[in-house]
Amino acid sequence: MWDTPRQHERIPVSLGIVLESSSGKRDARISDLSLGGCFVDSIAHVSVGEIMVFQVRLPMGLWVQLYGEIVYCAPSFGFGLRFTNLAGEEQILLEQVVLAHGGKTSPFLDSVVEGQTKTPAQISQYVRRVLIADDDPTTRHLTTAIVQREGYAVVAAKDGQEAHDILQSDAHYVATIFDMVMPHMQGLELVRYMKTEERLQHIPVGIMTAEQDPKLWRDSFAAGAGIFLPKPFTPAQMSYMLKVLISQSQT
Incomplete structure (x- = not known):
């Protein structure tokens, strides 16, 4: 052994x-x-x-x-x-691999396991919060871990429709990060919805995707997304994306 x-x-x-x-x-x-x-x-x-x-x-x-x-x-x-x-x-990435294969990680990431991510009602609106939506559990867990490491509370949605439902009753976010391609509602649809709602228009939106179609990128920016991140991404790239979104929320 x-x-x-x-x-x-x-x-x-x-x-x-x-x-x-x-x-x-x-x-x-x-x-x-x-x-x-x-x-x-x-x-x-x-x-x-x-x-x-x-x-x-x-x-x-x-x-x-x-x-x-x-x-x-x-x-x-x-x-x-x-x-x-x-x-x-590297530690964050290894923890995500262990988690994806059914293993247990550190106490910090155990709070990110499916079903244990906090709901909007469990996090005060006065805490700096980020809404994440991605139908891939590994990417969702990784993004959550990176955002939490940067000092933000996370509300995570498993698809676009769940994110839409959350936004209908809760607008207290400093940033949102959506996958482009998701079941029930696409990331692009979420961006368009947010930019037509006055109470949501001020929230910066970041889009991430493995799709290589330049038209999707153009459509995302045209709809109101502030930054676009191709997959796969590194923790450093996601941290940079978050910093850009936060800077947009402060202008």
């Missing part, structure tokens, strides 16, 4: 990676993951204590560079790594 800190739950995964070492690059796969480390299926010759650099492709489409110290070797099978020098953004 490979050695990782016991406070981290290990879960089975299947993530493609590219290992980098003095002998060059090689493809491999992570088959066991926790917030503290991972097990890599590989026939590479490695030694305990060696520092490994690798690129891992996360489910949301991002490639992230990680560092790990080899703590266990199983010749012809693979080796266990303990993550080292994790930045805040």
